[in-house]
Every structure is written in structure tokens, then in C-alpha cells.
Amino acid sequence: MNTSIDLPEMRVFVAVVTDGSFTTAADRLGTDKARVSRIVSRMEKKLGAQLLSRSTRRLSVTEVGRDYFERAMSILTAAEAAEAAVAQQSKEPKGLLKLTAGSEFGTMVVDDWIAAFLKMAPKVSVEAEYTNRLVDIIHEGFDVAIRVGVLEDSGLSARRLGEVSYGLYAAPGYVRDSPVIATVADLKRHSLIMKTTRGRSNWTLLNGESIEKITVSPRCAVNSTIAARNLALSGLGVAHLPRFMADPLVTAGALSCVLPGWAEAPAPVHAVFASSRYMDPKVRSFVDLCLGAFKAGG
CATH class of the missing domain: 3.40.190.10 (Periplasmic binding protein-like II)
Known part of the structure; x- marks a missing residue:
């Protein structure tokens, strides 16, 4: 018996046993069913033992095949560890x-x-x-x-x-010329710019243990946070924006934070x-x- 180890063949056999199918294993390995079947048959001939029991309805692993599978898994794991150890010796990304x-x-x-x-x-x-x-x-x-x-x-x-x-933001001009926003309930009297999620437009705002849900029809519904930001910058209403996007604009004086502390969950x-x-x-x-x-x- 030829005892030389062929790791690619071993990987094919392990894939077949793991997936329980020549077809599924072939799809995962990026090859065709016939090639996978030939490789397993060649392994059986080389080893002098039947590894798989084939029938028209199902594929099963023989006792010898199960023992080979477990040992093959150990060998492949050790080989991957060896390759990883070599790769880790070079710390420089490339x-x-x-x-x-x-x-x-x-x-x-x-x-x-x-x-x-x-x-x-x-x-x-x-x-x-x-x-x-x-x-x-x-x-x-x-x-x-x-x-x-x-x-x-x-x-x-x-x-x-x-x-x-996140936070709630509007252009300073909008805040100056619109009714005061002192509570979450005040938002219902304002023009809101909402990002749609699967066709729905609403906010679930949190502030500590307090929760308020805003379900009014928005002045403008968009599917892009960047679009919501741009419309808020144009003075069209209040938008719910991520802080990484809005805070630099607040520092620049282009946006103002309204109802600080109220926002959707991070x-x-x-x-x-x-x-x-x-x-x-x-x-x-x-x-x-x-x-x-x-x-x-x-």
C-alpha cells in the first residue's frame, strides 16, 4: 500500500463525509461531482479499503472510513496550524x-x-x-x-x-424659525426627515429608561442617511443622524442638536x-x- 499523504485528496474526502454528498462537497470545493467521486475511488484503491458505502439513495461511511475521517481531520488541523505558524513568523502585513x-x-x-x-x-x-x-x-x-x-x-x-x-439634528435656521422643541411630543408639530426601513418610517427614541415612539408621517422619507443629513442642512426639518456624521457639522455651526439625550439605541x-x-x-x-x-x- 502506498502510504504517502495527499492533503488535497484528504480534504476532498473530509468534505464528502462532512457534507454527506458528492454533489454538495463538489459545490463547496468549486469542482464537479464526477471529479470528487474519482478522487475518493482513487483513495480507496490506494488504501486498499472501502471508505464509503454508495447506493442510489444514500451515502454512508464505513467503519474503516470513519476511522480514516477522524485521523484525516487531525492531520488537516495540524497542517493548517503549521501553515498558520509559519505565516505568523512574518508580522509584516502584505x-x-x-x-x-x-x-x-x-x-x-x-x-x-x-x-x-x-x-x-x-x-x-x-x-x-x-x-x-x-x-x-x-x-x-x-x-x-x-x-x-x-x-x-x-x-x-x-x-x-x-x-x-445617534442624535436629533436640524439646521440653526430651522430651529430659530420653528416652534420650540422642548419635549419629544413637540416633534409631532415639526417637519421630520426620516430614513425608511423596509418601507416604514418611525423613530423609537430612548433617554435613559424613558422610551418614546414617533410614528407620524414624515415631511420627507429617504432610504439614505446621507440624504437625510443633506435635507437637514437645507433647513427642511429634523433628522435622526449618527453622531460621527453630525457632530462635525454642529462644530462648524451648520447643524444644531435638538432634544439632547434623546436618540435611537446605539x-x-x-x-x-x-x-x-x-x-x-x-x-x-x-x-x-x-x-x-x-x-x-x-
């Missing part, structure tokens, strides 16, 4: 970093992080995709995703970077990636930079 983020947060925040990272890591190039769809970073080949909001249970690793806090921000155990130096360095930027206030 290569292509593929990342994704939401359109607005990417444009207004992640852009600055990328610029700082590229200055810090001269051997790294970045490919960024800003989109509001939920990207499958594993199957689409991304190294890291920056996500705002509560994370779904995806099985991926994540590191909390911080949170986005949204957590995470960096999401495949594995926290075997992080590529470029991924680890970028995530560390993002965390540092949040701690420094942006």
Missing part, C-alpha cells in the same frame, strides 16, 4: 486585503481607516466593496467585513470595534472574518487599526 462594508459607513468612516492602513502597511493593497447587501465573505473571497448593527449567528469570528451613537460595529485563530497578519493589523480608530474617537 498582499491583497479584500474588505466589504455598508455603503454609507464605508464612505464616511472606513475610507479613512483604509487610508491610514495603506500608509502604515506599504506592502498591502486593498480592494473594497461598499454595499448594503449581506456579503458572504467566505464564498465571495473577502478577508473582512465591517458591519453595523446586531450580527446574525453565522459561525464567523467577529471583533467588536465600538458602537455608532448600533454595535464589528469586524467579521473567517477565523480568529489563524488570522493573516494583514487582517489582524487592519482590525487592530479599526479598533484603535474607534477608541480614538473615529
